[in-house]
């Protein structure tokens with residue numbers, strides 16, 4: 733079976749800055765990989781290209797074996813091919829109810845074009861309580877997003893991606909600026925991707941978090957993949973030593 737994602741020789745420049753300089757990357761079915769690299773290594777550029785936010789200059793991208801035309805790759809086509817990204821700065825509508833956020837931009841409608849509100853509320857709560865495991869007396873589909881903690885908001889975004897049939901969920905610094913208990917929740921949500929048969933790409937500066945979640949690590953430096961390693965061969969400390977070596 734073809735890898736879910738296969739990148740070969742991907743380059744991307746912003747003016748004179750080579751953000752990516754010949755990146756090769758393979759992601760297999762039901763695998764989570766971690767992208768590790770210092771500031772400016774190219775991690776964000778790479779995930780923006782995968783998610784269709786940015787295009788690439790040279791190289792080939794295959795998703796599920798099908799070649800992607802960089803001129804036609806958009807957030808919509810990436811989603812249609814099963815790639816969803818939970819960006820660090822994603823904005824949820826704070827005062828909007830949870831169910832609306834869950835279905836934002838992708839509402840289920842009846843033949844008259846009206847939103848199937850009761851159905852959407854039921855579906856959203858099913859995912860959030862059964863798959864993501866959110867708890868709490870005040871938790872209801874009608875509650876505003878503002879009742880959710882930082883970690884739970886990540887859970888909503890991850891659950892939504894899974895519901896809309898993502899095959900790959902990209903998590904961009906999902907644990908940044910969260911309290912310890914919230915971090916544990918988010919790491920649990922990330923690991924749930926595998927239980928649900930999905931794949932993932934996890935980007936974080938925290939090597940303990942990366943080590944906890946992923947199967948394989950790719951080290952990026954100045955727009956190139958300079959080192960790859962498997963979880964079985966690494967500890968958070970050895971990852972740090974490798975990062976220092978390449979920084």
Ligand SMILES: Nc1ncnc2c1ncn2[C@@H]1O[C@H](COP(=O)(O)OP(=O)(O)OP(=O)(O)O)[C@@H](O)[C@H]1O
Nearest residue numbers: 746749750751769770771772773774775776777778
């Ligand atoms: N829109 C842009 N315009 C110009 N240069 C950019 C742009 N986006 C990224 N770059 C440059 O491309 C290089 C790679 O940046 P990128 O944000 O992908 O790195 P990163 O590994 O995600 O860093 P960080 O961990 O700090 O987020 C950097 O030199 C950065 O300054």
